[in-house]
Amino acid sequence: MQKQKNYKFIPKQIEQYRNYLFEQERARNTIQKYIHDLNCLFVFLDGRPLAKSSLIEWKEHLVTIYTPSTVNSMLAAANSFFQFMGWQGLSVRLLKIQHPLFCDESRELTRAEYVRLVNAAQHQGNERLALLLQTICATGIRISELPFITAEAVQRGRAQVCNKGKWRTVFLPENLCRLLKKFLKKQKNTGGSVFVTRTGKPLDRSNIWRDMKALCESAGVTPGKVFPHNLRHLFARTYYSLKKDLSRLADILGHSSVNTTRIYTVETGTVHARQLNHMRLILTT
Numbered sequence: 001m002q003k004q005k006n007y008k009f010i011p012k013q014i015e016q017y018r019n020y021l022f023e024q025e026r027a028r029n030t031i032q033k034y035i036h037d038l039n040c041l042f043v044f045l046d047g048r049p050l051a052k053s054s055l056i057e058w059k060e061h062l063v064t065i066y067t068p069s070t071v072n073s074m075l076a077a078a079n080s081f082f083q084f085m086g087w088q089g090l091s092v093r094l095l096k097i098q099h100p101l102f103c104d105e106s107r108e109l110t111r112a113e114y115v116r117l118v119n120a121a122q123h124q125g126n127e128r129l130a131l132l133l134q135t136i137c138a139t140g141i142r143i144s145e146l147p148f149i150t151a152e153a154v155q156r157g158r159a160q161v162c163n164k165g166k167w168r169t170v171f172l173p174e175n176l177c178r179l180l181k182k183f184l185k186k187q188k189n190t191g192g193s194v195f196v197t198r199t200g201k202p203l204d205r206s207n208i209w210r211d212m213k214a215l216c217e218s219a220g221v222t223p224g225k226v227f228p229h230n231l232r233h234l235f236a237r238t239y240y241s242l243k244k245d246l247s248r249l250a251d252i253l254g255h256s257s258v259n260t261t262r263i264y265t266v267e268t269g270t271v272h273a274r275q276l277n278h279m280r281l282i283l284t285t
Contacts, residue, residue, distance in 0.1 A: 006049035007087050014038050017081050027164050029144075037077035055092050068095045109230040111238070113221045117212070120219035129211050131183055132195050132203070136228060138176050140235035140253055143228035145170075147193045147202040154180045154194065161254070168254050236264035 014035060021031045044058050055078070062071045072094045082090040114137060121130035135141075135149055145161045148170075153159035154177050159170045172180075180194055193202045208228060216223045232253070239249055250261040 006051045009050045017084050034077040037074040068097045109225045109234050116219040117215050120215045137231040137235055138173050139170050140232050149194050151184050151191050240265040
């Protein structure tokens, strides 16, 4: 039986890996996530050397406190680090997860709820927030891509958006452009990002999140449904229900794989049950 090989694991190596990820032009949030996961592994080991057996223990520990998808993301971060270090025989198998057949209805934002959120923002006199909600939902962009919606893009009717080093063209609906032009004129904004603070800086993710949550009570929407990415989900579900073109939707959303896009189009159990009833295959009464 081959003797198990141990490796010394120190914080300096994590910092070297951070620099490597930066040089590879990985997204800032990705780097933060990977480093966080490696620090979790370091704390778990508590001075013990790295070995396959201790990694399996870590995996079993993660399963008790995180969802399977979170466990897999942490294991992937560790495996990537081992590859960077050239440490053989340490890679841990990811958990096998069946893609969910139905989405969690308690977490998905409906069109009616989206309408109530926009109306609530308008009722409160927050035109910027009402337009921001509609911009994300009508284009399917990520919240991090919002700064690419500029005055120049509104004039052209399309924006050039960059995410993780990949550029794509995002078309802006005519009605949205009309509304944004009026807003820009009121704000005397002739160039740069449409959605900015009073000092002219692009809106911060945390500020947008806070403003959206503040709408929940008056809009009658559960706070757990109200976050920017759910607007992107609503765009994806609405587009797919009309076109049924998963590959095209992946391009629009900027996904590298349609497997990622498929998650966005999963139906609720209620919709599935309604479809079963419409099949009318129960004959006896």
